[in-house]
Structures are given as C-alpha cells and as structure tokens.
Amino acid sequence: xxxxxxxxxxxxxxxLRAQRGSRVAMSFAEVERxxxxxxxxxxxxxxxxxxxxxxxxxxxxxxxxxxxxxEQVDLGGRKLVFRRVAPTPPSAGFAESPQSDFSTxxxxxxxxxxxxxxxxxxxxTEPADLDWARRVADG
Numbered sequence: 583x584x585x586x587x588x589x590x591x592x593x594x595x596x597x598l599r600a601q602r603g604s605r606v607a608m609s610f611a612e613v614e615r616x617x618x619x620x621x622x623x624x625x626x627x628x629x630x631x632x633x634x635x636x637x638x639x640x641x642x643x644x645x646x647x648x649x650x651x652x653e654q655v656d657l658g659g660r661k662l663v664f665r666r667v668a669p670t671p672p673s674a675g676f677a678e679s680p681q682s683d684f685s686t687x688x689x690x691x692x693x694x695x696x697x698x699x700x701x702x703x704x705x706x707t708e709p710a711d712l713d714w715a716r717r718v719a720d721g
Contacts (some may be wrong), residue, residue, distance in 0.1 A: 598648035
C-alpha cells in the first residue's frame with residue numbers, strides 16, 4: 583500500500599493489530615469510526631468488496647497487513663468479522679507488493695493441506711460400496 587489513498591486505511595491496520603483476540607466482529611459503522619471516513623457505497627452493496635484477494639482494493643491490504651481475513655460479511659446487517667490468520671508480522675511498511683503477504687506460505691496444494699486428516703484402516707483398493715461394485719460388475 584502506498585500513496586495518499588492508502589493512508590486513510592492505516593487506522594484499520596493499527597486497530598486490528600492492537601486486538602488480542604482471534605476474531606474481531608465489527609459493524610460497518612465501527613469500521614468507519616476507526617477509519618474516520620465513510621466506506622464507499624460499493625462496500626455496502628457488494629460482498630466482493632470485502633474479498634480477501636490482495637489485488638481487490640486498497641482497504642483489503644489493510645486487514646491482510648494486520649494478519650486478518652474478512653469473513654461472515656452481512657451486507658443487510660452492515661457487519662462482518664475479521665479473523666486472525668497469522669501472527670501479526672513486524673511492520674514492513676505499506677510499499678510491499680500485494681503478493682508479499684503470501685510469499686512465504688508453503689505451496690502444498692489441496693492434498694498437502696489435507697495431509698493427516700484422513701486415516702484409513704482398510705484396503706483402499708476395495709470398493710467403498712460392495713453392492714454397487716457388484717451391480718457395476720454384473721453390467
């Protein structure tokens with residue numbers, strides 16, 4: 583984040599970094615109070631505005647920089663939850679590239695992330711449903 587437009591979102595980064603819990607529930611009005619300015623109309627009309635894609639908008643980088651992700655966005659209720667996903671990194675400033683927040687994350691893919699979650703005590707080459715296997719075999 584760099585430039586004058588990003589500086590207006592720094593208070594959100596500071597606010598989230600100061601939180602001790604893993605979840606920070608906020609109304610849109612509370613976010614506006616922290617920022618000292620109104621959210622753009624698109625924030626109240628489009629769920630995608632709150633996406634965690636670092637190239638989405640300047641404010642997204644504010645909560646990602648603080649080590650949080652947005653979730654449970656309720657446009658009708660004008661509220662959301664920020665969930666801590668990483669320890670707060672030391673501030674490296676706002677001039678980093680959008681991908682720098684994720685550059686050290688392991689590239690494990692789907693099976694890497696699921697490693698250790700499925701334990702089998704049977705033969706994995708056996709059909710899961712023997713009745714179905716017989717029907718298929720009988721044609």
